[in-house]
Amino acid sequence: MYIIIKNRIISEYSINSLRYDNPFISFQENISNELLKNFDIYPYTIQEKPVINEKTEKNENGDFVQEESGSWVKTWKVVEKSHEEIESWIAGKEMDVRYKRNLLLSETDYLALSDNTMTQEMAEYRQNLRDITSQVGFPENVIWPIKPV
Secondary structure, rough: EEEEEEOOEEEEHHHHHHHOOOOOOOOOOOOOHHHOOOOEEEEEEOOOOOOOOOOOEEEEEEEEEEEEOEEEEEEEEEOOOOHHHHHHHHHHHHHHHHHHHHHHHHHHHHHHOOOOOOOOOHHHHHHHHHHHHHOOOOOOOOOOOOOOO
């Protein structure tokens, strides 16, 4: 992963682009960073993504920053989500919880058939699953019931 600096503008760049942009120069297979500097091309690393509140924030590409050591780093910036993005995140989370709840219910559906006698514990478990969407923390902080043995 490389950047090129042209007219003080930093852009991502590749070794293939260097070869394409310089068709009359024969480059070795592995080009040294010292040689790349002659073309204002520098390797970079990517900063570790910041921990965010996924409901209200998102990571976006930040700027390229040169560290004191001279190496280049692509940074991240934390951006507040729009109201629509937050609503979409909540809707997705609700879908995920309902999907898991429905899957857990389907695993015990056979116990609810008329030719079976369901234990009180199993009936409560199934009811607790159905009540997941009315929990105070739904959909972000759901407390899942424990399936009886």
